[in-house]
Amino acid sequence: MPTITRRAVVLTVWLAGLALLTVWNGLNLRLGTDLSQFLPPGASQQDRVLLSQVRGGVAARTLLLRIGGEPPTATSAPGDTEALAAASRSLAARLRGDDSVTQVINGELTLATSAPDAVLFGYRYLIGPPDACVDALAAPALHAALEARLAELASGVAMLDRPHLAADPTACYRQLLRSLLPSQVPNRQHGVWFSPDERHALLVVVTAARASDLAVQRRVVERIRGDFAALPQSAGLRLELAGPGYFAVSSEQRIKTETVAFSLGANVIVVIILALAFRSTTLVLLGLLPLLSGVMVGTALVSWLFGSVHGITLALGSTLLGVAMDYPVHVYAHVAGTGASYAKPIWRTLLLGMTTTVLGYAALAWTSLEGLSQLGILAAAGLITAALTSCYLLPQLIPTSYRLPEQRWPVALQARLPHWSPRVGAWLLLASLTGLGLVLLTQGSPWETDLRRLSTVPATEIEKDSAIRAQLGASDVARLLYAVADDEAGVLERLEAALPDLRQLEARGLLAGSDNLARWLPSPGAQQARQAALPERASLAATLAVANAGLPFRLERLAPFLDDVERARHLAPLRTADLANGPISTRAAMLLQPFDGGWLGLVPLAGVNGEAAVTALQALATRHRLQYLDLRQGTAGLLTGFFNTTLEKLPIAALAIVLALALALRDRSRLGRVLLPISIAVALTFMLLVLIHGKVNLFHLVSLILVAGLNIDYSLFLDRPSSDAAERLRTLFSVTVAAVPTFTAFGMLALSAIPALHSIGLTVAIGSFLAYALSLLLARAEPIG
Amino acid sequence: MPRRGRHSVLLGHAASLIFLGLSLCPTQSVATSRQPVDAQALMNLLGRVKRVEVAYQETVESTLIDIPLGTRGRLFYQAPARIRRLSDQGDGFELDGERMRLISSGRVVNEFMVSDIKPLEAMVGALRATFAGDLATLQANYQLDYQIDQTHWSLDIGSREGALSGLFERIRIIGDGATIETIEILEPNGDQRSLRMQLLAREPVEIN
Known part of the structure; x- marks a missing residue:
């Protein structure tokens, strides 16, 4: 078969496979946003209660709404409170008809003013406050109650209770309703809840679905927004939402938007650099194949194994797969023009780098945290796919006529770069570890254990949420x-x-x-x-007669009261x-x-x-x-547990990596040259993160693993012994072309307003730069002979 | 203002107090020789009253009790929707637009919106529309029956589609010219409230 035809067939088959996988993912991918997937499953009962509340408790199903004037400013006068109140009522009325909403509370006195509930009214003597119910049936208390009702009858007070006065002369039901009122309610104006400064009308919506049920949450949020926009009163008013469900929906969108934006930005940078380096559109486009294949295979595998892929897993997984962008660069630099059907000159180094990185990711997969397991599996499967694609597919697709363009800068770089000895490296490592130790000593525990800071929600949104909660006196x-x-x-x-x-x-x-x-x-x-304390009918009738002495009630008209008490004596407990x-x-x-x-x-x-x-x-x-539970402290405890678990496993993963490298390299000095830059880069990056952010969170930690993975590749490639000066220059060229887009693209990601993306961007940008620089200085191979 | 837990208990104040308040707005003691010819003419006349203060006497006849119950007090009205009504015992309310403050023994014990209580809102709506001279609202929401004789007019406001259901079956307002002398409320259970008023002051004074 002619070469060109064979290339076309291979490419078509691969693209078809990729397209099928993409379609499968499109049809089957369910994106999860439940942060608690990044919490341990919970061994103790308290942990399980904690997780049940974090995942599906009242707080996790509550949406907070506030309606204010447009535009709100700190110095503006309180808005038209009547218009805000009217909008609050109308919106609440519309939402109360929605099946996905179980409760809409805005301060309106719906329960107190509606017709009595048959069950509550029937059971009032068994569940109502005793002093107005069961204890009010003795003659003196009953007399006092009848006097009170008479006064109300004369003055018109409690006219709404009038229809059931004959059945409830002790006002037991009224007191039962009073006991149902929440212990704290917000400021009320015009009959609805308002913020203390009267700038916002406040509503609370409890959804039937938990926050992580994104489809329902999205529908509810859209319904709320749609209903508000349709209100005649909404002109000139602004609706704001907060709460876990809203955050889940908005962060899904935000993650998608920002991920797409930053991916585009990063891809543009990568494409420009690859285009400048290789000056071939074909190679640039082919270079995307390994990463795309890796993401698709990893996502499909996680989706198939777990039923859904967490949004954070997808974002972090794609991040970790960033290593795969380096593989085509190495393949092009070393294979182009050789006519090899696979990456013969570098396959050992490439697969060794991939294997050691996968071992690092395996530490993530091997945890009890579902989110992190997903991440490890996605990254490992994706990386293996990308490496194999690069090693065995790409060389077949490189046009045979292609030749690497002449580049002068690697020669200049090679000539000017100093070469540090392992001894200098060891001192540098010692200095880095000492610096890190000092920072940790002064800063205390470096781990970020506040679950909210793991959020994909920007700080401004979290502040808004806190503000509404404070206004509600929630x-x-x-x-x-x-x-x-x-x-x-x-x-x-x-x-x-x-x-x-x-x-x-x-x-x-x-x-x-x-x-x-x-x-x-x-x-x-x-x-x-x-x-048992309720009197029999005859006895109560006699007591009622005594209680009515001197009062004008017609006893025969109070027969419903006697009937209800008698009925209550025979009810099964509610x-x-x-x-x-x-x-x-x-x-x-x-x-x-x-x-x-x-x-x-x-x-x-x-x-x-x-x-x-x-x-x-x-x-x-x-x-x-009973048990006392502080959800924040509890989740902090669980997160601390997560860090401890992960940190316990990382040394094992590190040991496995070292062993794999030792077996593959079979040379202690080479092993040292490969490991030194990694160790120094990770220690320095960790120290800088603590100094910049104060704490190290889940995303920092995962990104550090990526930094280690990148560094292994840089060091392994640069350290390859070669007598061929041209080959050494090609290595310097490929590592530089791989590294520059990495720290540039992740530097862009550090600008994201989403805390998770910002953390990843900053860590990888710092870490990959240090890794690249240190590998050049410490791991660059000397010419043989 | 207390904000905790008392709404449900005191809401019932509102209904009868609003009734008392609004019913007393445009009133005087001097009869005219000729009554408004129709409901529109009556509305025009009542709508001109800006401010009024009256003494009232209310009688409640209930099937639950053997004897009628009576209370006395003062009521102040200012157009368009400000009413304060206090019994001689210091119980009553203040209504300002939609906002209702309940008063017990001379102090405010609760505050809420009339629209929180739909039956009450229906009644307030009927009486407000009457005194504001808003015939269109009355005709839209209630069944009206206007009658006159030599010395008095009477306006019956009945429930339409359950607007007053639960609290009231019919409101009958009886007057003489711009003066409302009596308001009777018949409840679904047969109980009846009757309010008789005596004018103390009114603006503009020339209305009669």
């Missing part, structure tokens, strides 16, 4: 008490027992409030005790399942959930006031067999 959903028991009754009993102590903490100012389900859903035992589809079903489902084959009861805490409050809450938890 319950600090990061802190809670919880109880786990085999059944619902067991959970409720523990929560119930804690009620008096919680009230005491509130009275002492240690706690602003708490949402304890047992306040309005007593345990079955407590309900039965109240039931359970959360009975509240389904009722006005408080969502809230009940949030506070009491199936968990680990049993039940989990949550008590979100608001305004935990300092260390004294934490101590008191921990003591309270111990007394009542």
Whole structure:
């Protein structure tokens, strides 16, 4: 077969395969954004509760909305509050009809002003506050209640309760509704929630789906925006959203947009440099094949193994695969014009570099964190694919007539560059490690354990989220008490027992409030005790007659009251399942959930006031067999665990790399020359990151592994012994052409507003530059002979 | 202003108090010899009142009790929508536009929006439209029946499509010229509230 035809066939077959893989990925790729995939699975019960809340708890399903004037400025006067309130009402009314939204709260008194709920009204004597319900049925209390109702009747007070006065003369239901009100509510103006400065109307939307269910979250966010835009009142007003679900949607878009933008930018740089270096459009285009193949194979494999690919995995994985951009450069520099069917002159070095880098990535795959496992597998599979593509496919596609253009700068660089001895390198390593040690001593633990800082959300968005939460006076959903028991009754009993102590903490100012389900859903035992205290019909009728002495009530008209109390005596205790589809079903489902084959009861805490409050809450938890949980501290603990786990495995991976290199090189001095630049570059980059950012996060750490991978390639290639001066120049040429686009492209990425991309960009830009420079100085092979 | 937890308890104040307040707005004690010929003429007349203060006496007849209950107090109205009503015991409300402040023993105990309470909003809407002379709103939302005789006119406002359902079945306003003398509210359960008023001051004084 003629060479040109063979090339065309090989290229067509490969492109067809790549296209099929791309289509498969397009059809099957589900992008995840659940940050908790980067948290350990959780060994203890507390870890599992923590993760269940981080992943699907109330906080993870809450969207925060605020409506303000356009444009908002710090010095502008408060907006037209009536217009803002009207927009808030209209938007809430529209959203309440959406099935994907379980609750819309904007301060309107919907529950108090709607018709009584049949279940709650029927059960009021079993679940309502005892002083207005079961304890109000004795003659003196009943007399006082009748007097109060008479006064209300005369003055018109409580006219809304008038239709059920005959059935509820003690106003038990009214008091039950009062107990359902949250312990803290925001500032209200015109009947809806407002920020304290009255510039924004505030709403809270609870979605049915968790934040990580991107499809539903995107639909909800679009629906909210669409409904707002369609409001007649929305002209001149601005809607802002915050909360995990919104961040998930917006960061997905943001990751896509910025990744595309930076990839384009980086590709333009790479293309320009490759075009300048090789002066061949064909080679530039072919050079993209290994990376594309690697990304597609890696993504498909992770997608197939895990069912979805985390957004961060994809972003970091593509980053780690950046190493693969170097392979075509080496192949072109050493193979072009030789007519070889594979990368004969460099295949050992290239595959050795790939193998050692894959060993480094294997450390990531070999963890219990799903997100990181995905990352390791994607990067390793992608890199193997890219290396094999470069080694065995590219040489067949290089036009036979192609010749490497003459370049003068490698000669000049080779002549002027000093050559540092291993001894200088060892001193440099010692100095770097000493510097790093000093920095760590002064800075303390270098690990970033705040999960929020791992976020792909820009700092401005996080600040907006915090601002809205502060304006809402929102319950600090990061802190809670919880109880786990085999059944619902067991959970409720523990929560119930804690009620008096919680009230005491509130009275002492240690706690602003708490949402304890047992306040309005007593345990079955407590309900039965109240039931037992309810008088029989005849007895209650007699008591009512005594209580009405001197009052003008017609006793026969109060028969519904006697009927309801009698009915309540025979009811089965109310359970959360009975509240389904009722006005408080969502809230009940949030506070009491199936968990680990049993039940989990949550008590979100608001305004935990300092260390004294934490101590008191921990003591309270111990007394009542509850647990106190601080989600932020908890996730920080888990992240610390992650760092420790990863750091434990990195030395093993490093050892494996050293062993692989030792086996392949079989030369201690060469091994030293290859390892010295890597060690110095990683130590210096780590030190600089701590100095610049204060902390080292997950993205920094992963990027450092990439730096090590890049450095191995630079050192291995530069260190290849050769008696051929031209060959040594080709190596210098290929390493430089590979390195310059790397630190330029990642330098661009460091400009990103997304913390993750910024961290990666900065680390790789610094690290790859140091790696390149140190490899030139320390690992460059001397001429043989 | 307390913001915690009392809304549901005190909301019910609003309905009857609004009724009392709005019902007393344009009132005087001197009868005219000739009544407005139709509802539009009545609306024109009532809509001209800018400010008024009256003494009131309310009587409640309920099927729950053997004897009628009565209260007395003062009411102040200023167009277009500012009303303060206080009983002799210091209970009452202030309504300013949509904002309602409930008063107990002389102090504000709660504040909310009338539109939070749909049945109340429906009633306030009916009475406001009446005193603002907004016949179009009344005709759009309620069933109206206007009658006159030699000495009085009466306007019956009935529920349309459940607008007043739950709290009121019918509101009957009886007056003489620009003066509203009585407002009767019939509730679905048969209870009835009746409000009789006596003018203390009004602007402009020449309206009658």
